[in-house]
Amino acid sequence: MVSQFGSLGYTIMGKTADLTVVQKTIIDTLHKEGKPQTFTAKEAGRSQSAVSKHVNRKLSGRKKCGRKTCTTNRENRSLERLVKQNRFKNLGELHKEWTEAGVKASRSTTHRHVKEFGYSCCIPIVKPLLNHRQRQRRLTWAKEKKKWTVAQWSKVLFSDESKFCISFGKQGPRIWRKSGEAHSPSCLKSSVKFPQSVMIWGTMSSAGVDLLCFLKTKVTAPDYQEILEHFMLPSADQIFKDPDFIFQQDLAPAHTAKSTKSWLNDHSVGVLDWPANSSDLNPIENLWGIVKRKMRNKRPKNADELKATVKETWASTPPQQCHRLITSMPRRIEAVIKAKGAPTKY
Known part of the structure; x- marks a missing residue:
């Protein structure tokens, strides 16, 4: 005979998990009907020992053992609100x-409750600050580009600038050393106030x-136009073999200058x-990160060696990796729409 509770299918993984309200109801009902504990345990989806403990506890009138909590549910909710108000x-x-609100709890209790809420202390991800107008502009742009296919994005030439620095003496967060070796040159982590760097x-x-351009000073509009030409x-010409391509650039002053716009029009360059x-919408930003991660174990000693290392690492980027980044554009568009213009994980 199949019990009326058999179709509920309530099971809890783990022998030490507390009984749910539904499981307690099933056990109490079947116990009153005089059903054996083996049958009751099967219907409740728990072990026979768990059923026996619940029945014996109810018969003896003994409440659940353990130290009582020092805070109420209301006080716990107030702590969670404090976390949400300022992360x-x-x-x-x-x-x-x-x-200060009148809750009597230790620092360890506060920490335990915060962890129970599901929060953990992490390093925040840095994203550009976006005002309301910029978020709306991103959302509108994403909706306009929502139907673009990967083939259309493959006709876009993405561009960007990035800074590469020399990290002197980078040896990781920890080292192996013996007693008395704290000031040994081989155990020191060197630092410099103004490390050499290159802008690319x-x-x-x-x-x-394709080609990299090393920038010496702050780029003005005439400088940028020379970069575009050379x-x-x-x-x-080398990548697309025809003039049917779209050039992407950000809104830096040198990029949006009137003389730059005229130069692009004179050379019939379509600008995205x-x-x-x-x-987060530019896949070349992810490529810069990939190149920098590949250079972690490199130790250039000066700017010239740094340039050579960047060139070598950049040139070794496989086309398949670039293609994968381009195929992420539809997902980036969807992420912006879902976030209503706010920054995305990309």
Whole structure:
């Protein structure tokens, strides 16, 4: 005979998990009917020992054992509200503000409750600040490009600038050393106030990467136009083999200057309209990160060696990797729409 509770299918993984309200109801009902504990355990989806403990506890009138909590559910909810109001408060600030409201709890209790809420202390991800107008512009742009296919994005030449620095003596967060070796040269982590660095301008497309341009000073509009003529146009000719391509650039002052716009029009270069502060929409930003991660174990000693290392690492980027980044564009568009213009995980 199949019990009326058999179709509920309530099971709890683990022998030490507490009984649910439904399981307690099933056990109590079947116990009153005089059913054996083996049958009751099967219907409730629990072990026979769990059923026996529940029945014996009810018969003896004994409540659940264990130390009582020092805070109420209402006080716990107030702590969770404090966390949500300002995610940047440290544990000490949360504990102080919570106890000042009349809650009697230790710092460890505060920490335990915060962890029970599902929060953990992490390093925040840095994203560009977007105002309301910029979010709306991103959302509108994403909706306009929602139907673009990967084939259409493959005709776009993405460009961007990035800074590469020399990290002197980088040996990781920890080292192996013996007693008395703390000041040994081999055990020191060196630091410099102004490490040598290079600023780079580059392009990428679905076909791969091309020429890099090392920038010496702050780029003005005339400087940028020379970069376009000596680096962007040759790259486009080599990659696309025809003038039917779209050039992407951000809204830097040198890029949006009137003289730059005239130069692009004179050379019949179609420019992709681009929303402000939208590095998460540009796949070349991810490529810069990949190149920098590949250079972690490199130890250039000066700017010249740094340039050579960047060139070598950049040139070794496989076209398949660039193609994968381009195929992520539809997902980036969907992410912006879902976030209503706010920054995305990209």
